[in-house]
Amino acid sequence: MATNESADGVFTPPLTISRAEFLGQGSDRAFREAIYTTVLALESLLKCREIFGRVLGLTGSQFAVLMGAAYRQGEHGVSIRELAEHVRLAAPHVTTEVGRLIHRGLLTKRQDEVDRRSVLVSLSPDGKDAVRSIAPIVRRVNDLLFEGISAAELAIVEKLLRRLTLNADLIFAQVRRGDLIEERTGLGEALQA
Known part of the structure; x- marks a missing residue:
């Protein structure tokens, strides 16, 4: 087994990706930096969501569900499943x-007339007021957050992140089946959480 240490004892971490287009001079350093920057950006977006929620006395997840309902309720309301898919949270959490x-009086629910097993969620009058009240703050933050980023660049990022999410779903399925990582590592359980 290679030691990954030079003659002078300097440790060189093994590559974390083998695709040539992500390697520069045999190093994955730029790839690693891109990963760290992506994580930092996503954490920043989640912090903004937490701030918006806090302004309304909600958690970040509650804010996401409230806004998701606002955008997806349409004329009749939105199902929990559709809302969960839209806000990208697990249905039980939603x-x-x-x-x-x-x-809190911000949402209402009623039985779905078409699928009697399902409920439809809508904003209450107070929920509509909450969304109206937070909109100027969200707009101001988004204007600053996306300063210098074009709509075309955002579309590329969205396409990339959607692909990354789909690829991750495939990985998680392989982990659950035990095809990718042996159970003794504990990673299978961690990724299922």
């Missing part, structure tokens, strides 16, 4: 947050 938002 169900919990919807319950909390109903308790």
Whole structure:
């Protein structure tokens, strides 16, 4: 097994990707920096969501569910499943947050007339007021956050992140089946959480 140390004892980490287009002079350093920058950017977006929620006395997840309902309710409301897909949170988590938002008077729910097993969620009058009240702050933050970024660049980022999400879903499926990582590592359980 290679030691990854030079003669003078300097450790060189093994490559974390083998695709040639991501390597520069045999190093994955630029790739690693891109990963770290992506994580930092995503953490920043989540912090903004937390701030928006805090302004309304909500958590970041509750804010996402409230805004998701605002954008997806249409004329009749939005199902929990559709809302969960839109805000990219697990359906059980969305169900919990919807319950909390109903308790706070920001959402309402009613039985779906077409699928009697499902419920449809809509903004209450107070929920509409909350969305209206936070909109100027969200708009101001987004204007600053996306300063210097064109619509075309954002579309490229969205396409890239969508592909990354799809690829990650394939990896998680392989982990659950035990095809990618042996169970003894504990990573299978960690990735399923």
